[in-house]
Amino acid sequence: MSGDSSVATLLDMGVAALKAAGVENPRAEARLLLAYATGLDKAAQIRDPQTKVTTPQQHRYDGLVSRRAAREPMAYILGHREFYGLEFDVNPAVLIPRPETELIVERGSQLLAGAHQARILDIATGSGCLLVALLTSLPGSSGQGSDVSAPALEIAKANARKHGVDAATEFFLADWAKGIEGPFDLIVSNPPYIPHAEIAHLQPEVALFEPLMALDGGTDGIEPYKAMTPDLMRLSGPTTRILLEIGQGQENVLDAWFAQHGFVVGMHRDHAGIVRVLELCWPVTFDRSLHP
CATH class of the missing domain: 1.10.8 (Helicase, Ruva Protein; domain 3)
Incomplete structure (x- = not known):
């Protein structure tokens, strides 16, 4: 031109x-x-x-x-994406926050409403959008975020500073939650859950640009949940709630998996009617209205 x-x-x-x-x-x-x-x-x-x-x-x-x-994602070009009414810095080191993931923040905020000094853990924190959004909604709470990617943790730290919750956060380079000490009042995670064979068929914006480690859930998309289960058990107390984002159609397999490990599982649907979030707890705190 x-x-x-x-x-x-x-x-x-x-x-x-x-x-x-x-x-x-x-x-x-x-x-x-x-x-x-x-x-x-x-x-x-x-x-x-x-x-x-x-x-x-x-x-x-x-x-x-x-x-x-x-087909580079607009969020990477502009350097930010809105999530839960907040602007988050993003770059190719982190997954771009999705609207459906806001369901975890909504439910987590409900669960901890009125709580004082609640402790929150975000496993595979990426951009930190879940942890930062929860902490901005829950004054007085504190949180820890873990990720296997050092560049992702730098973005998460920047987002915590951007929204004024950096004093309430700690970030750890860790495989799932190895080395982190609990218990926590709330544990959240949006792990990679796309079956490996499906990644090549996703939109180019996703398949070509977003970090593979944040997408690839192994052969069936279930492996990350199995890998983090020991940490979920170790870091959860009698009243802890765990909120996990899952892929479409994975709820029955994961319900059975977590039930085998003593958890009771609730389910939350997104605006499209898809079961998007699992809520885990120990039987003493189970809310039967959450299980269809």
Whole structure:
């Protein structure tokens, strides 16, 4: 593209490039990229579409469009993603937070409502979105996050600082929760649960760009839950609740697995009606209304 192009011209060219690449909602995404490159928000773009864009801004926009056309996730391009009403820094070292994962924060906040100085553990914390969102919802609580990825932990620490809960958090480089001492009032985790053979068939944004270690659940997607079970048992007390995100259709196998280890299992469905979160506890605290 030549310099001094208008907003309208750049927008149309961006839309065409993204549409040709198979990106959903190409116009909305092109507007976001144009705003990021120029500082002109959607309202300004619509109000005066003939505004001229400087050559450096245009070059920046071209680069952003090229990245998105290669199917790099928008969250990685912009460097952030909203989760539970909070903006989280993200990069390719961490899984991009999903709306369905907010169900864990909603349920966890309900369980600990009114609790004083509750202790929370987030296993495989990634961006730290679960732990940070819970701590912002539960003043006075503290939490620990573990991850096997050192770069992911740096992002989690940055997000804790960003939202003012860094003094209430500790992060550990660990395989699941090895070396961490309990008990905790609440344990949460969104582990990798996609069967290995299915990863290549996911959207390019996921399969090509998100960290494999945060996606790959082994042969059947169940292996991470089995691997963390000893830690869940060791770190949970009589009244501890455990909230685990799971993949579609995994609830029956995991219900049986955790029942074999003494847990009673409740289930929570997401907005699509899919069982998305398992709630584990020891029999003394079981709420039968959670089991369909």
